[in-house]
Amino acid sequence: MNIKKHLLAKATRFETPFYVVSGSSKGQTMMITAGVHGKEIASIRAANKLVRLLKENRLQIKRGTLVIVPIVNRQAYKRRIRGIPDLNRTFPRKWKDSARHPLSASLFQLAKQFQPSWYVDLHEANGLSQLNPKALGQTLIANPNSTAIPTIKRVASHLNQSIVQKSRKFKVRLRKLPGSGRHAAYRLLKAKAVTAETCWSLPMVTRVKFQMKILEFILAEANMIK
Numbered sequence: 529m530n531i532k533k534h535l536l537a538k539a540t541r542f543e544t545p546f547y548v549v550s551g552s553s554k555g556q557t558m559m560i561t562a563g564v565h566g567k568e569i570a571s572i573r574a575a576n577k578l579v580r581l582l583k584e585n586r587l588q589i590k591r592g593t594l595v596i597v598p599i600v601n602r603q604a605y606k607r608r609i610r611g612i613p614d615l616n617r618t619f620p621r622k623w624k625d626s627a628r629h630p631l632s633a634s635l636f637q638l639a640k641q642f643q644p645s646w647y648v649d650l651h652e653a654n655g656l657s658q659l660n661p662k663a664l665g666q667t668l669i670a671n672p673n674s675t676a677i678p679t680i681k682r683v684a685s686h687l688n689q690s691i692v693q694k695s696r697k698f699k700v701r702l703r704k705l706p707g708s709g710r711h712a713a714y715r716l717l718k719a720k721a722v723t724a725e726t727c728w729s730l731p732m733v734t735r736v737k738f739q740m741k742i743l744e745f746i747l748a749e750a751n752m753i754k
Contacts, residue, residue, distance in 0.1 A: 556646065616707065
């Protein structure tokens with residue numbers, strides 16, 4: 529396994545590190561992003577924890593390539609805000625479109641470079657989906673007809689087996705979100721694109737734990753770890 533650090537949007541005010549982890553044999557490519565919204569802290573901590581586990585050799589990518597961008601929007605993260613404009617509405621919607629922000633343009637260019645089989649975007653949201661059908665907290669989201677749907681259903685089922693409180697259980701949502709990284713990866717790159725949303729009202733340690741379990745399950749589904 530080989531880990532290399534690079535810079536996204538290098539030499540601009542949006543510069544942020546990303547990591548390319550190469551397994552010892554060929555396999556799928558997965559891209560993981562976090563911190564598209566700067567105040568969704570558990571997603572960022574989970575992505576950074578994944579990087580740390582890989583560096584410490586406590587988790588190994590056996591096959592394929594993993595690309596991790598732990599804090600996409602560092603400016604928003606420093607201010608602990610969602611971001612102005614909302615970066616997750618600025619990705620290209622059609623091939624003829626351009627991204628409407630330099631940072632989303634750089635991130636989408638990186639995705640085009642690696643052509644990931646999987647694109648996992650970590651987020652957080654208000655409200656528990658089990659209590660409010662409009663809430664996105666504790667959900668796994670994919671576009672309708674996505675080939676990722678069977679996997680995220682298995683992820684949700686796996687997570688829910690160990691969650692005692694029904695209100696904290698995960699739901700699967702199928703929805704389009706034009707302008708988002710997930711939608712661009714699904715529609716333009718044909719990736720199995722997933723958004724993972726934990727709920728802000730839960731303890732930080734619990735949210736990070738859920739995010740890590742989601743990542744490890746999807747990595748295992750992609751046959752990248754044992």
